Amino acid sequence: MSETTKALRSDAERTVRAILEAAERVLSRNPSASMEQIAEAAGVARTTVHRRFASRDALVAAMTAWATRRFAEAVDAAHPETTPPVVALYQVTANVLRVKIDWGFAMSRAVSADPEAAKVHADAEARCDRLFRRAQAAGVLRADVDPSWARRVYYALIHESAQSRDGDPDALAARLVDTLLRGVGPGPGLTAAG
Amino acid sequence: MSETTKALRSDAERTVRAILEAAERVLSRNPSASMEQIAEAAGVARTTVHRRFASRDALVAAMTAWATRRFAEAVDAAHPETTPPVVALYQVTANVLRVKIDWGFAMSRAVSADPEAAKVHADAEARCDRLFRRAQAAGVLRADVDPSWARRVYYALIHESAQSRDGDPDALAARLVDTLLRGVGPGPGLTAAG
DNA sequence: CGAACTTGCATCAACCATGTTGCAAGTCTT
DNA sequence: AAGACTTGCAACATGGTTGATGCAAGTTCG
Known part of the structure; x- marks a missing residue:
């Protein structure tokens, strides 16, 4: 050419x-x-x-392809398998938030649309589960919580954080991980008054 | 007639x-x-x-009207202003989940559509904030969390629980409130290993 | 400048969802 | 059985969206 x-x-x-x-x-x-x-x-x-x-579908397919690529990069860059669980959690969260804030729609369609994108997301899901298992082994994650429930909560918080947009991705990630691990109730050291 | x-x-x-x-x-x-x-x-x-x-809009309007009425009943039935915070939280959660499981779409449209429905939801939001303030005063809610963030997390967990459908509303509510207050990290009495 | 290419505009065809209407058939009540 | 009413079906009009095309004007690069 x-x-x-x-x-x-x-x-x-x-x-x-x-x-x-x-x-x-x-x-x-x-x-x-x-x-x-x-x-x-x-x-x-x-x-x-x-x-x-060529068509409307082709457009959204291109969107999901683009977003999925950036998503995969975001996960990879955090090295979730080799970093200590909590660090990995922060890194993955911040990186993914950066992508999700700008490509929320495309990412939401990625699962049900392109099989290629679906594969990437399924892979990310598996890595997320692995990370949570490591976290559980390290005592960062309570042993009696259903890992799939923990993952769903994590995803929901990511979604919510991406929507809110109050603060930079790092601050959002900090608040998110804090909420995920500690909740909003009284922290360790206090006795809950019912 | x-x-x-x-x-x-x-x-x-x-x-x-x-x-x-x-x-x-x-x-x-x-x-x-x-x-x-x-x-x-x-x-x-x-x-x-x-x-x-008469029209497609009229149909979804009727849906939101119906769902909004059931939603209002669900909140009222829990008496969130007069019951102790934690109890109210459980009751409201379980009642709302019962409605949201069956009318998720209609409820999601209620905010942006019918001004009547929007009013009901705005009212529910205010009551939710009041409840969280009472919870904060009772020490059930940590004092250093942004109440609006707590409410958004709460809403997100309700959404997620309604989607999951594994278990009856009461069990879902129990898991939800537990996660909301304690998170998924190690509970009080354990020292978090980073 | 000239070539290659892209863009905007106007236009066209086709399709699909929406909304309406008339009519025959059915159901429920009395 | 008769009346009141509803439903399904077929047909129709309409509007909006999609997708394609030809052409004039513009830009970039050699």
Whole structure:
């Protein structure tokens, strides 16, 4: 391919990114928004969107593919298998929050849509369970809690934290992990008064 | 109105209920499902749905109205202002879960749709905050947690519990409150190993 | 400048969901 | 059995969304 094509492609890629980001912005607020609304938010004509993405499904597929890649990177970067459980928990949380804040819609669709993305998420789920088992062995996680319930609570808190947006990802992660492990009741050292 | 009309109306109301329940079932799985799919799930023709509900919006409005009424009853029945905080928390949780398990979609739409329903939910939110303040005063809730964060966590756990459906509402409520107050980390009496 | 390419605009076809109506058949009550 | 009413079915109109296309204008690079 020529040098010209290369230069033009970088322009095209910029347009593609703009569309993907606009789609995330619009669809996270209204999942049934029209292509027209997405195009408007991206600052391009609707036909341009259709030229870049063959169909509506192709667009959301591209979104989930992009988000899934960033998600996988976020998990990997935290090295959840080799770091001490609590550290890993913080790192994974902060990293994933960074992605989820910007790509919440795409990530929510990733499980039920693309089988490729579903695989990544299933893998992440398995790694999460492994991490929780290590945490349990280290005494960070109570032994009598159902690990799958702990994971669901963890996911729910991530979702909630990503929605709230009050504070940077690191602060959100700190509050999240604190809440996950200690809850909102009186901490160790106090006797609960019922 | 005649006796005949009365008798027939009870038939009609049964149909209405069937449609409302089918709509909840279908829309909770796919919020953008067509009237056709809803009608099919209700076991009636699409025209019948349109005869009972002037428009799609009217249908979901009726759903939210119905769910909101049951939600208000659920909160009231727990007497959250007069019972000790922990007891009230259990009662409210169990009662609300009973409603939310069956009317999750309608309740999720209640906030942004009907202003009437929004008022009920805003009221419930205020009562929730009051309850948490009482809990804080009683030492059941840690003093250094942001009450609005505690409420958001509580809502998220309710959502998650309603989704999971493993166990009866009372058991779900017990697990939920336990997790909310203690988290999943080692309880009081143990020193956390980092 | 000229080539390659992209974009916006206008336009078109097709589809699907929504909402309406008329009519025949059915049910329930009296 | 008769009346009142509801339901299903078929048909229709409508609007909005999707997706495709041709063309003029613009940009970037050589």
